[in-house]
Amino acid sequence: MKKCSACGEVNKPDAAFCSNCGQSLQQSVDRKKCPSCGAANEPDAAFCTNCGSRMDAGAPAADQAPIAEQFLALNSEYLSVCQTTPGRFEFSSDTGAASSLQRVKIQYDALAILEPETRQLVFWERMVESRAGMQAGVFTEKAKQKGIEVGKGVHGELLFGGKYGFEYGKIREVVKNIAAGQGWKFKLSIFKPKTQMPVAPSAGKIPSLKVIAVCAAVLLVLLLLLIGYCSFRGDSPKHTSRTDAGIYEDGEAGEELDGIYEENARSADEPERIIMTDRKVYSSGEEIRVNYYRAPGGSRDWICIVPVGSRNTDAGDYQYIPQRGQGVLTFRSPRPGRYEVRAFYRYNPGEYHITARYTFVVRD
Numbered sequence: 001m002k003k004c005s006a007c008g009e010v011n012k013p014d015a016a017f018c019s020n021c022g023q024s025l026q027q028s029v030d031r032k033k034c035p036s037c038g039a040a041n042e043p044d045a046a047f048c049t050n051c052g053s054r055m056d057a058g059a060p061a062a063d064q065a066p067i068a069e070q071f072l073a074l075n076s077e078y079l080s081v082c083q084t085t086p087g088r089f090e091f092s093s094d095t096g097a098a099s100s101l102q103r104v105k106i107q108y109d110a111l112a113i114l115e116p117e118t119r120q121l122v123f124w125e126r127m128v129e130s131r132a133g134m135q136a137g138v139f140t141e142k143a144k145q146k147g148i149e150v151g152k153g154v155h156g157e158l159l160f161g162g163k164y165g166f167e168y169g170k171i172r173e174v175v176k177n178i179a180a181g182q183g184w185k186f187k188l189s190i191f192k193p194k195t196q197m198p199v200a201p202s203a204g205k206i207p208s209l210k211v212i213a214v215c216a217a218v219l220l221v222l223l224l225l226l227i228g229y230c231s232f233r234g235d236s237p238k239h240t241s242r243t244d245a246g247i248y249e250d251g252e253a254g255e256e257l258d259g260i261y262e263e264n265a266r267s268a269d270e271p272e273r274i275i276m277t278d279r280k281v282y283s284s285g286e287e288i289r290v291n292y293y294r295a296p297g298g299s300r301d302w303i304c305i306v307p308v309g310s311r312n313t314d315a316g317d318y319q320y321i322p323q324r325g326q327g328v329l330t331f332r333s334p335r336p337g338r339y340e341v342r343a344f345y346r347y348n349p350g351e352y353h354i355t356a357r358y359t360f361v362v363r364d
Contacts, residue, residue, distance in 0.1 A: 001013060002015055002025045004018035004020065004021065004023050004025060005023075005033070005040035006018065006021055006023040006040055007020050007021040007023065009021065011025060032045060032055055034048035034050060034051065034053060034055060035053070035055070035083070037050050037051040037053065037072065037075070037082060037083075039051070041055060051080075051082035051083075052082065052084070053082055053083055053084050053085075054084070054085065064086065064087055064114050064116070066182050067114065067121075067178060067179065067182050067184065068083060068089070070178045071083070071089050071112065071175075071178065074091075074174070078093055078095055079091065079092075079093045079171070080092045080093065087113060087114035087115075087116070088111070088112075088113050088114075089111070089112040089113075090109075090110070090111055091108070091109065091110035091111070091112070091125070091171065092108065092109050092110075093106075093107075093108040093168070094106070094107055094108075096130075099133075101133050102131070102132070102133030103131070103132045103133055104129065104130070104131050105129070105130040105131075106127060106128070106129055106130075106168070107127070107128045107130070108125070108126070108127045108168045108171075109125065109126050109127075110123065110124065110125035110126070110171065110172075110175075111123070111124045111125075111192065111193060112175055113193055114184070118185070119183065119184050119185060120184060120185040120186075120187055121175070121179040121184045121185065121186050121187065122187050122189050122193055123172060123175055123176070123186065123187070123188055123189065124188075124189040124190075124191070124192050124193060125168075125171070125172060126192075127168050172188070273293055273356075274292065274293055274294055274343055274345075274355060274356035275290065275291070275292050275293070275303065275341055275342075275343040275355075275356045275357070275358050276290075276291055276341075276358045277289065277290055277291070277341055277358060277360045278290075278291060279360065280360050280361065281360065281361045281362075281363060282333060282360065282361070282362050282363070283333075283362075283363055284333055284335070284336050284362055284363065284364050285333050286333050287330050287331065287332065287333060288305065288330070288331040288332070288333060288334075288341075288360070289328055289329075289330055289331075290303055290305075290328065290329045290330075290331060290341050291326070291327075291328055292321060292326060292327060292328075292329065292343060293325075293326040294325075294326070295321045295323070295324050295325055295326065295327070295345065296324060296345055296346055297321075297323065297324025297325070298345070298346055298347075299320070300320075300344075300346070300347040300348070300349075301320065301321040301343075301344065301345050301346065301347065302318050302319065302320045302321060302343075302344050302347060303318065303319055303321060303329055303341065303342065303343050303344070304316045304317060304318035304319075304341075304342050304344070305317045305318075305331050305334060305339055305340070305341055305342075306339065306340055306342065307334075307337060307338065307339055307340070308337075308338040308339060308340050308359060310340070312352040312353075312354060313352050317331055317332065317334065319331070333362060334362055335362065336362050336363055336364040337361075337362060338359065338360075338361055339359070339360055339361070339362060340357050340358065340359050341357065341358045341359075341360070342354050342356075342357045343355045343356045343357070
């Protein structure tokens with residue numbers, strides 16, 4: 001009996017074509033089987049037409065074979081799993097829910113990499129939830145979950161469409177159990193692993209004279225700039241600036257704080273303040289307490305902290321305002337430098353109109 005390599009149908013020994021899919025049985029004998037998904041391909045194919053894996057990727061190592069088989073067995077109508085290279089597996093899923101007035105789309109991507117040296121499985125995943133409809137506004141609204149956040153379930157209710165729910169966090173638990181069953185350690189990566197590791201420079205290679213000359217010139221320029229800066233600092237008078245923490249005697253800090261007083265003084269005469277920090281100067285590591293006022297109470301009202309001079313589209317460290325009116329939000333201390341607290345009231349996706357801003361300093 002002849003077995004069709006395309007669909008698996010068993011045919012008679014003298015059959016020239018498959019009775020199920022019409023595939024040429026003579027051609028299927030010469031076809032190349034994909035090492036990742038098992039699909040039949042042309043003899044000269046470099047990549048699988050089903051999963052996109054390289055045909056010459058080779059078989060996985062003996063200790064990786066059981067894990068590879070269990071991963072590939074997870075292929076279903078809702079989840080696609082393919083092995084791109086030995087020890088590297090990509091997971092993807094695209095689903096959602098829809099009604100006459102709303103639409104929800106969920107895009108899930110994950111990556112599992114086997115590290116034979118340490119017998120460790122590194123796993124990364126990301127989920128993007130896109131909503132469109134009456135409650136989501138005219139523009140499409142997106143929400144991302146990465147790392148440990150993917151464990152959160154996505155649940156909601158569509159207008160005239162009923163409830164919906166997705167539990168993609170369970171995929172991570174399945175992968176973790178498969179690794180543990182084969183004696184492999186499991187590591188969850190917040191950042192997506194790089195495709196290729198950087199190649200180390202060859203040992204013993206001596207830089208050319210041109211490279212040495214350029215490096216020497218750069219070092220000389222930096223040395224001259226440093227000497228000039230030190231001379232300037234030695235001649236400049238010191239400023240005394242009063243802050244919430246006390247009196248600082250430092251020329252650079254005094255100029256920096258004077259600029260902040262000038263910026264914030266322009267908004268001090270407003271009839272009603274919108275946003276401000278409880279202090280103008282913080283030490284590194286202290287919490288930043290942000291007072292907000294006159295919040296309209298919309299679900300898209302938010303506050304962020306970014307370096308001074310950042311673009312309007314830079315979100316930085318942000319939080320949504322939990323209630324209308326006034327309140328306090330607490331942020332983690334950023335690195336030393338000058339920062340802005342920005343308020344976005346009645347925010348529309350794609351439209352970064354700053355309602356108010358307030359400047360402060362974080363000192364080392």
